[in-house]
Amino acid sequence: MIAYASRTGNVRYIVSKLQAQAIEITENLIIDKPYLLITYTDKLGEVPTRVSQFLETNSQLCRGVVASGNSNFGNNLFAAAGDKIAMAYQIPLVRKLELRGFQADYEAIQQFYETRVKDEYLLKVK
Ligand SMILES: Cc1cc2nc3c(=O)[nH]c(=O)nc-3n(C[C@H](O)[C@H](O)[C@H](O)COP(=O)(O)O)c2cc1C
Numbered sequence: 001m002i003a004y005a006s007r008t009g010n011v012r013y014i015v016s017k018l019q020a021q022a023i024e025i026t027e028n029l030i031i032d033k034p035y036l037l038i039t040y041t042d043k044l045g046e047v048p049t050r051v052s053q054f055l056e057t058n059s060q061l062c063r064g065v066v067a068s069g070n071s072n073f074g075n076n077l078f079a080a081a082g083d084k085i086a087m088a089y090q091i092p093l094v095r096k097l098e099l100r101g102f103q104a105d106y107e108a109i110q111q112f113y114e115t116r117v118k119d120e121y122l123l124k125v126k
Contacts, residue, residue: 001035001117003058005051010068010100011040017106020113025054034063036094036109036117037085041069045080055089063117064092066109071098092116 002022006012015022015038023029027050037055042048047055055062067082079096086093094112097105 001031001033002038002113003029003031003035003054003062004038005040005048005054007040007042007048011038013100014038014066014068014097014106014109018110018113020110020118025050027053029054029058031058031061034061034117036064036066036113037062038066038109039068039081039085041067041073041077041079041081045073045077045084047081047084051081051085055085059089062089062091064094064112066094066097068097068099068101 002015002018002020003025004011004015004022005025039048039051065082065085067079069079071078082093082096085091095105095108
C-alpha cells in the first residue's frame, strides 16, 4: 500500500508510475497494513502539516518514505521532508525526487515496495 500527499500533482504523477494500491492522505485517515509514504516538501524543508498529522496516528506501519522537492531550494532544504520523517520515525529514506522524478526513480521505488512493503504484508496474511 502507498499513502501519499500531493498539492500540485507531482507526487500524484509519481504514484501513477508505480504498480501499487495507493491512497491519498486525507484528514483522519487510518491505514491498517504496511505502507510506503510519498510526500512533497513544503515551506522551508518542512513536512506538510497534513502528513505530520497523519503520522501521529499512522507511523507504526510506515516502512519507508519517498520525498519530492525542488532542488532550487538548495541542498539543505531539497526534499527535506523525507530526511525529517526518516529521522523522526527511524525508517528508511527510499528516494528523494526532483519534482516528478525520472524513470530510474520509479524503478528504485517499485523495487523497494516489492521487497520491503508488499511482501511483508503477503507473508503476514499467509
Ligand atoms: C510554498 C512551497 C514551498 C516549497 N518548499 C520546498 C522546500 O523547502 N524544499 C523542496 O525541496 N521543495 C519545496 N517545494 C517544492 C515542492 O516540494 C515540489 O514542487 C513538489 O514536487 C510538489 O509536489 P506536489 O506537486 O505533489 O504537491 C515547495 C513548493 C511550494 C509551493
